[in-house]
Amino acid sequence: xxxxxxxxxxxxxxxxxxxxxxxxxxxxxxxxxxxxxxxxxxxxxxxxxxxxxxxxxxxxxxxxxxxxxxxxxxxxxxxxxxxxxxxxxxxxxxxxxxxxxxxxxxxxxxxxxxxxxxxxxxxxxxxxxxxxxxxxxxxxxxxxxxxxxxxxxxxxxxxxxxxxxxxxxxxxxxxxxxxxxxxxxxxxxxxxxxxxxxxxxxxxxxxxxxxxxxxxxxxxxxxxx
Amino acid sequence: xxxxxxxxxxxxxxxxxxxxxxxxxxxxxxxxxxxxxxxxxxxxxxxxxxxxxxxxxxxxxxxxxxxxxxxxxxxxxxxxxxxxxxxxxxxxxxxxxxxxxxxxxxxxxxxxxxxxxxxxxxxxxxxxxxxxxxxxxxxxxxxxxxxxxxxxxxxxxxxxxxxxxxxxxxxxxxxxxxxxxxxxxxxxxxxxxxxxxxxxxxxxxxxxxxxxxxxxxxxxxxxxxxxxxxxxxxxxxxxxxxxxxxxxxxxxxxxxxxxxxxxxxxx
Numbered sequence: 001x002x003x004x005x006x007x008x009x010x011x012x013x014x015x016x017x018x019x020x021x022x023x024x025x026x027x028x029x030x031x032x033x034x035x036x037x038x039x040x041x042x043x044x045x046x047x048x049x050x051x052x053x054x055x056x057x058x059x060x061x062x063x064x065x066x067x068x069x070x071x072x073x074x075x076x077x078x079x080x081x082x083x084x085x086x087x088x089x090x091x092x093x094x095x096x097x098x099x100x101x102x103x104x105x106x107x108x109x110x111x112x113x114x115x116x117x118x119x120x121x122x123x124x125x126x127x128x129x130x131x132x133x134x135x136x137x138x139x140x141x142x143x144x145x146x147x148x149x150x151x152x153x154x155x156x157x158x159x160x161x162x163x164x165x166x167x168x169x170x171x172x173x174x175x176x177x178x179x180x181x182x183x184x185x186x187x188x189x190x191x192x193x194x195x196x197x198x199x200x201x202x203x204x205x206x207x208x209x210x211x212x213x214x215x216x217x218x219x220x221x222x223x224x225x
Numbered sequence: 226x227x228x229x230x231x232x233x234x235x236x237x238x239x240x241x242x243x244x245x246x247x248x249x250x251x252x253x254x255x256x257x258x259x260x261x262x263x264x265x266x267x268x269x270x271x272x273x274x275x276x277x278x279x280x281x282x283x284x285x286x287x288x289x290x291x292x293x294x295x296x297x298x299x300x301x302x303x304x305x306x307x308x309x310x311x312x313x314x315x316x317x318x319x320x321x322x323x324x325x326x327x328x329x330x331x332x333x334x335x336x337x338x339x340x341x342x343x344x345x346x347x348x349x350x351x352x353x354x355x356x357x358x359x360x361x362x363x364x365x366x367x368x369x370x371x372x373x374x375x376x377x378x379x380x381x382x383x384x385x386x387x388x389x390x391x392x393x394x395x396x397x398x399x400x401x402x403x404x405x406x407x408x409x410x411x412x413x414x415x416x417x418x419x420x421x422x423x424x425x426x427x428x429x430x431x432x433x434x435x436x437x438x439x440x441x442x443x444x445x446x447x448x449x450x451x452x453x454x455x456x457x458x459x460x461x462x463x464x465x466x467x468x469x470x471x472x473x474x475x476x477x478x479x480x481x482x483x484x485x486x487x488x489x490x491x492x
Contacts, residue, residue: 033440084443123442131261147442147464198476204431208439211468214475 021076021173023051024065024115026105028083030057030093036152037082037121040162047169049078059092059103062110078117080169081105085122085143088129108132116140117172121165123147126221134223140172141223142185148219149212151205160192160209164216178224189217239265241284245275245302246291246321255289271298272305276312285316292322303331306340319343417466421455424469428452441465 027038091102120143133141167188175181290302454462
C-alpha cells in the first residue's frame with residue numbers, strides 16, 4: 001500500500017475514533033514461517049483502533065516505519081510483531097539474501113522511541129527486551145522467554161493461532177493490570193488446549209499443537225509498568 | 226513438576242560485571258539494572274578500590290568505569306584502563322563518559338586497545354551490544370571449565386546429578402536463545418528409547434511426511450526432518466521428546482483431579 005494513502009487512512013481513522021493510539025501489525029515475510037504468520041496477521045480480526053498492517057520482505061526498522069507512516073513522537077503506538085526473534089531483537093528479512101543473518105526490526109537502540117505496547121509473538125524476546133520495557137514507565141510488553149513452535153498447515157490451527165494472537169493483542173491494549181492481562185491470556189490458551197484435547201474431535205497434529213500451545217503458555221511473560 | 230525438575234536441579238552461573246563510579250546514585254541504579262539483566266554486579270567508587278579488588282582476583286567479564294572521579298581520585302577512568310591492561314586480563318572495558326569529550330587521538334588509542342566508550346545515557350544498549358560479542362567467547366571458555374571441573378565437583382557435593390545453564394537470565398546477552406548451552410538432564414536410557422520410538426511413530430503416521438508442517442525456533446520441519454532430529458537427539462529433537470513427556474504428565478490430570486468429583490463415586 002502507498003505510504004501516503006496509509007498515512008491518510010490512519011489519520012482519518014484516528015480522527016473518527018478520537019484516539020491517539022495507533023496499532024502497527026508488523027509482519028516480516030521471508031521464509032515459510034513468516035509467510036504463514038504474515039498472512040494470518042494480515043487477516044487478524046479488528047482491534048477497534050486505527051491499525052496499519054505492514055508486511056515487509058526487505059529489512060525495515062521500527063524507526064523507519066514510524067517515519068514512513070509519519071507517526072508523530074507524541075502518538076502512542078502498539079506493535080504486534082509476529083515472526084522470528086531472539087533475546088534482544090525482533091528479526092526481519094536477511095540483510096543479504098545469500099546470508100542467513102537476519103536484519104533487526106527492533107532492538108535496544110529503539111527503546112526510547114517506544115512503542116508503548118509491544119506484543120512480541122516470536123522466540124525469546126522476553127529474555128531481554130522485556131527487561132528494557134520493565135525499566136521504563138508506562139509500557140506494556142508481552143513475549144516469550146523461549147523458543148516457540150507452530151503448526152503451519154490446516155485451517156483449524158490457523159484459526160486458533162489468529163485467535164490467540166488477537167486475544168493477546170486485545171488484552172495488551174485493554175487490561176487494567178498485569179494480573180488481568182495474565183488471566184485473560186491464560187484463558188485463551190486454555191480454550192485452545194481444550195479444543196485439541198485427545199478426547200475432543202481428533203486432530204492430525206493435535207499432540208504437537210497442544211505441546212506448542214503449552215510451551216507458549218509456560219513461557220509467556222508480561223510486563224506492565 | 227516438570228520432567229527436567231524431576232531429573233536434575235539447575236544452577237545458573239551469572240557473568241560478573243565491575244562498575245567503577247563515584248556517583249552513588251548512578252551506581253545504585255546501574256547495579257539494579259544490570260543485576261536485573263542477570264549480571265553479578267560489584268561496584269566500587271574509585272580506580273584505587275578497583276585495583277585492590279582486581280588484585281585479589283579478576284573474575285570479571287565486563288568492567289565499566291567513569292572518567293572523572295572529582296575529589297575521590299586523581300586517576301582518570303580511561304587512563305586507569307589504558308595503563309593497566311594486565312590488571313583487567315580478558316575483561317572487556319567500557320569507559321562511561323557523562324559529557325566528557327575525548328580527543329580524536331585519544332578515541333583512537335582507546336579503540337586500538339580494545340576499550341569501548343559510551344555515554345551514560347546510552348550505556349545499556351552499548352553494554353548489551355558488547356556483551357553479545359563477549360558472551361560468545363566467554364561461553365566457549367567457561368563451558369569447558371564447567372563440564373570438566375564444576376559439574377563433577379557439585380555432583381560430588383550433592384551426591385546427585387545437576388544441570389548447569391551458562392548465563393541463565395544473562396543469556397539475555399547471548400545472541401542465541403538462552404537454552405543454547407543448557408546441559409541436558411540425563412534421561413534413563415530405557416525411557417529415552419521408548420519416548421523416541423513413540424514420537425517417531427506418531428510423526429510417521431501424520432500423512433505427507435515431506436510437507437513442512439512444523440515450525441520450531443528458527444526453522445520449519447517436515448515430519449521426516451523432525452524424525453531425524455529426534456533420532457539424532459539434536460537440541461530440537463530433545464525438546465520435542467521432553468514435550469511428549471510433558472503431554473503424558475498433563476494427560477494424567479493430576480492437578481485437575483478432585484476426589485469425590487468423579488463418575489466413580491456415582492457408580
